[in-house]
Amino acid sequence: MMNTDITIDALWQLLKDHQTEIFYTIKKLPFTYTVKGGEIFVDRRSKSITKATFEQALNKLKTDKEQIKGPKSLNVFGAPYVWAILKTFEIV
Helix, strand or coil: CCCCCCCHHHHHHHHHHCCCCCEECCCCCEECEEEECCEEEECCCCCCEEHHHHHHHHHHHHHHCCCCCCHHHHCCCCHHHHHHHHHHCCCC
16 A cells, blocks of 8 residues: 655654664665654664655655656665655555
8 A cells, every 4th residue: 555645744753753663674674763853864874864855755656656666766865765664654
């Protein structure tokens, strides 16, 4: 089931509510993240992933969901982590 109707603000609240929980990439790599303002900081990366990046991924899913089959097709920074989070929340 895909819930691509979620708003960026609702998604961001989910991110805040679930920070420090363990998520898994497609390659089964565990990671956690923390939210600071409009960014998430993943423990496996040095750079943050912004709220705008998640919004871009949501927009791609809404406009082109047939073409989005995995992290690479999202074509956003931090795609493996963005995809893992969206998958966990049943957005993809």
